[in-house]
Amino acid sequence: MLVKKNQNQFIFWITASCLIFTLAVILFTPFTVSYAATTQSDIISNLDTVAAQTPLQKADLLQTVGKIIKIFLDVLGIIFLCIVLYAGYLYMTSGGDPEKTKTAKAWIINAVIGLIIIFLSYSIVAFVFNALKENIGEGTYxxxxxxxxxxxxxxxxxxxxxxxxxxxxxxxxxxxxxxxxxxxxxxxxxxxxxxxxxxxxxxxxxxxxxxxxxxxxxxxxxxxxxxxxxxxxxxxxxxxxxxxxxxxxxxxxxxxxxxxxxxxxxxxxxxxxxxxxxxxxxxxxxxxxxxxxxxxxxxxxxxxxxxxxxxxxxxxxxxxxxxxxxxxxxxxxxxxxxxxxxxxxxxxxxxxxxxxxxxxxDLTPPKVTLTIPKDQVGIDTDAIDGSLCDPEKDFNCPIAKVFRNQIVVANFNEPVLPLFSTDQTGCVANNTSNEAQLLIADGTKATGCAGTSHVPGNWITGINQYRTIQFLSTMECEGVTENSCGEKVFCLPADKDLNGLLKAAKITAEIAEIGTGIVDLAGNSLDGSGDGKADGQPADDFEWSFGVGHAIDLAPPAIQELLPRNNAQSVDKSVPIKVIFNKDLDAASVDTQIFLSGAGFANWFDPNIEAVDVDPVTQLPIPSMNIVNMSHGPFTEVNEGEEGPLYMPVIKAQLRDMRQNCFTPSRNVVPAENSAYELTSPTAIPESTATDCNDIGDKEYGKSCCPNVLTHKPTLDPLGGECAEPWGAEE
Incomplete structure (x- = not known):
């Protein structure tokens, strides 16, 4: 009888957990609606009309079913507690009877097994909900x-x-x-x-x-x-x-x-x-x-x-x-x-x-404030920037040259119109009229190019509040299977000097011809010469060169500092939201992979690369490509002494650095000594938080680390807390 009873209890827990999982899958599996858009809109409109005549409120289906499942799990937790109390009662009153003691232990064992199954069910359901929410939310508009x-x-x-x-x-x-x-x-x-x-x-x-x-x-x-x-x-x-x-x-x-x-x-x-x-x-x-x-x-x-x-x-x-x-x-x-x-x-x-x-x-022409790589980097040893490999640390780097998987960047001092010709994958003759171009300096042709010496790839435009354009090669890197994104890596031609060209617009009757060169939002052509005048092409074309080597960088970026810090309270609504990384970031991914959510927050937000430096010669702002600044609409007004709502900036794992590597949230580093922002306390980073996470190798993307006090991994788990060693370490 005891065996049958235990089997029945075990079947109960399995059945309950399966019901939770099945409910989530059946209700939220994506499906395609084949009806005409007019039918869908009419249905929604009619439902809204009916709903307006009832006391019922509209609610998100995911949230509603999630609440139901949470209540069900709470009930199961109460049942678990009751079973444990009952088993304890049997054990305490067994009086040494082996049969009663065995029965009490069986109750406890089965209850623990049931609890484990409940936790696993919750984890699976949470995973499914998050995946479906992301799939349904962003992908469908x-x-x-x-x-x-x-x-x-x-x-x-x-x-x-x-x-x-x-x-x-x-x-x-x-x-x-x-x-x-x-x-x-x-x-x-x-x-x-x-x-x-x-x-x-x-x-x-x-x-x-x-x-x-x-x-x-x-x-x-x-x-x-x-x-x-x-x-x-x-x-x-x-x-x-x-x-x-x-x-x-x-x-x-x-x-x-x-x-x-x-x-x-x-x-x-x-x-x-x-x-x-x-x-x-x-x-x-x-x-x-x-x-x-x-x-x-x-x-x-x-x-x-x-x-x-x-x-x-x-x-x-x-x-x-x-x-x-x-x-x-x-x-x-x-x-x-x-x-x-x-x-x-x-x-x-x-x-x-x-x-x-x-x-x-506005009659002032736009200017170039920064290129990455900078002019002559990898060619002249006196020219240095963060795109260079280090001969003492990096594999395949006998001399300091630009990494092959580097994204090429041009930044302007004000918003410019997006490029209207962005594709140079075909290396065809009409690429010579593109507003921005990247070419092999010695005139040789890249693999697969029969027409011109253009590097096969695409320009990415309309990013970083329209101040930045980027070039990404479409040539796959040799000898590299994938990066931290689990994707192919694309490379610039090896051992080649490359020339970048940003064309000024053609000017006819004092009007810059849109589509022929770089133009700002007021229609002023690029001032490539820096003399303060828009003279048009070719006088105002902007050119620069850099040398590419053999090295490929596969290390993902990590957070150095969060402002405000995680779990900060009583934050002034005027405090800017900033994230500081240890590597320069792909501005296009900043635009699409950073979000802001909050209780009752339904306002606009706009993450962008921040400009914190000024060129000493030109006095133009220079962006710090490793710092993200999030502009946003007004937060909720809170009276003094009242508790305000919780806000949560979300950084997705598809955020990338300037060499196409995806952000790994579990990796964190101690802020650099020359951080652009001062810490509020000299004891803000105790030595005990400087874990061995800084020593993770390029291939150890999955290793989880204990965050330091500035960079706790964001979590909604109330059981989550600080750890004294990297997560996942053996006890």
């Missing part, structure tokens, strides 16, 4: 754009950081030049035709913008003729990309109280009633279909053509339109006809933000 109150008016926030990787002007930016263009970058490709008025004429007539305003360097996107592999242009669709003055909004007070054009505070944001109040212009969409540039002043160059006023500041709203109806507004590239934004629960659909123009026009 189906993130509802919440509408927090903001600074006294309703603007959408959470889409910036979840759906968008950046835009300029940024939210609430003031003193924006009147001749600015508006740039928006999405995290995944979008349908270019959703931004373009396909009914527009070929030639501009009166106030009707035609295709003739598009730059000659860009292809025109028309119905049935929108080139898939080129950057494209067309008149803006004012029903999808709306830019308008605050005082043109529907319901704007025209009498008492009189409001100025820069005053949106206390006003409910609403699109203009008259479509003619939406700013006209043309849009340009990049080759990768992720970045959209809106030129609101056409190719005009007089003050009457620009935004705002020369006499007073003027605030503008930019509204990227979403459904309803389904398929309206901005759409994904795939699946065709699917809206980028989800149906909102209230307020404007899609995403919107505000900026304010000043009274001035």
């Amino acid at each position: 189906n993130i509802t754009s919440t509408i927090p109150k903001g600074l006294g008016y309703n603007l959408s926030g959470s889409s910036f950081g979840e759906i968008l990787s950046g835009h300029s002007p940024y939210p609430e930016q003031a003193e924006v030049p009147r001749n600015t263009m508006i740039v928006v970058t999405f995290k995944l490709p979008i349908d270019p035709t959703s931004f373009i008025d396909l009914t527009a004429p070929d030639v501009t007539t009166g106030t009707t913008i035609g295709y003739d305003v598009c730059p000659d360097a860009l292809a025109k996107c028309k119905t049935g003729d929108c080139p898939e592999t080129a950057s494209v242009c067309g008149p803006v669709d004012k029903n999808a990309f709306k830019t308008y003055r605050c005082d043109k909004m529907a319901g704007w007070p025209t009498t008492t109280p009189l409001k100025s054009p820069s005053d949106c505070v206390d006003a409910t944001i609403a699109d203009p009633a008259n479509i003619n109040d939406v700013v006209p212009g043309f849009v340009m969409i990049t080759q990768d279909r992720r970045t959209v540039v809106f030129n609101p002043f056409g190719n005009g160059k007089t003050t009457d053509d620009y935004l705002g006023s020369s006499e007073e500041n003027v605030s503008y709203i930019v509204h990227l339109v979403g459904p309803p109806p389904a398929g309206a507004g901005i759409r994904k590239l795939e699946p065709v006809g699917t809206s980028v934004f989800s149906v909102p629960t209230s307020g404007l659909s899609g995403y919107s933000w505000r900026f304010t123009t000043g009274t001035f026009v």
Whole structure:
């Protein structure tokens, strides 16, 4: 009987755990909806209508079922405690009877086995939920754009950081030049035709913008003729990309109280009633279909053509339109006809933000502040930077040369328009007209290249608040299976000097031709010579050279310092969020792999590389590529003495360094002595926390380390605590 009883108990625990796991898998396995988008939107709209008539509240399905499972686990924990108490009672009252003692021990053993199964079930379910949440959240764009109150008016926030990787002007930016263009970058490709008025004429007539305003360097996107592999242009669709003055909004007070054009505070944001109040212009969409540039002043160059006023500041709203109806507004590239934004629960659909123009026009050309590698690094022994291998430490490094898997970077002192020609994988003749180029100095051709001496690869653009462009080779490294990301590694040509070229734009009738060279958001061509003037190409082309060796760096980056520190309390809301790494970072991955979440936080966030140095000669800001600074919308106001909400910056493992290696969260290093930020206490890093984690070899990516006091591994596990030695070490 005892054996049968024990078997029944064991079966009970197994069954309970399997039920939890099965429930999670059945409810949350991803599936594809084959119905038309209009049907899905109608269903959601009808459900929302019915829900509005009930006292029930909408809730996230993952969270709801998670709460149910948590309650079930709590009940099982109580049952476990009761079983242990009962077994203890049997043992204490056995009076030395061997049979009763055996029965009590059997109860305890089975209870412990059941508890272990419960813990394993919880771990599996948590893993499945996290995987599904990541898969459903970012990959599909189906993130509802919440509408927090903001600074006294309703603007959408959470889409910036979840759906968008950046835009300029940024939210609430003031003193924006009147001749600015508006740039928006999405995290995944979008349908270019959703931004373009396909009914527009070929030639501009009166106030009707035609295709003739598009730059000659860009292809025109028309119905049935929108080139898939080129950057494209067309008149803006004012029903999808709306830019308008605050005082043109529907319901704007025209009498008492009189409001100025820069005053949106206390006003409910609403699109203009008259479509003619939406700013006209043309849009340009990049080759990768992720970045959209809106030129609101056409190719005009007089003050009457620009935004705002020369006499007073003027605030503008930019509204990227979403459904309803389904398929309206901005759409994904795939699946065709699917809206980028989800149906909102209230307020404007899609995403919107505000900026304010000043009274001035920007006529200052952009300049290059930094290249990585720097000019002559790996060629001249006096030129040194962090891209060089160390002959005393690194394998295959007889002399100091640039690592082969180095990402090439150019940084500017202000935002510039994204590159409209980014692909040089084919090494073809038209690559010579690209705005940015990387070539083999001696004129030889890379493997697979028959046309030119260009290095096969792609330029990555629209990153780090549009101040940075990067080049990544598409040539696979020989003799390397994978990096810490578990992916292939791509290399520059070995033992070659390379030449980088950033072209200034062609200038015709005092106007820089977009698509022919580097141009800032105000349309000023690159000042490559540094003389303060935009002379156009070739006088203002910027060139530099560096030497590549044989060494390949496979060590992943690690955190040196967190500000505020993990578990910090009573943090002032004005304190910046910063993360300092031990290696320079890939700015493109910073844009896409760092997030900010928090209790009740539904505002915008924007992680970028921080500029903390100034060039002593040019006085231009130089970015510190190992420091991430996270800009964000306002945190929740908390009265003195009250407990504020918890905020959690999240750094994903796909964050990469400048040599394509993925961040490994379990690796941490003690902050460098020359850290850019002073520690608050000289005893902030006790010697006991300096574990042997610093000595992890390049191949030991999976070894977990005990974090030091500055870099605790973020965890929601209340049982987690500090350790005296690396996690996973044998007892």
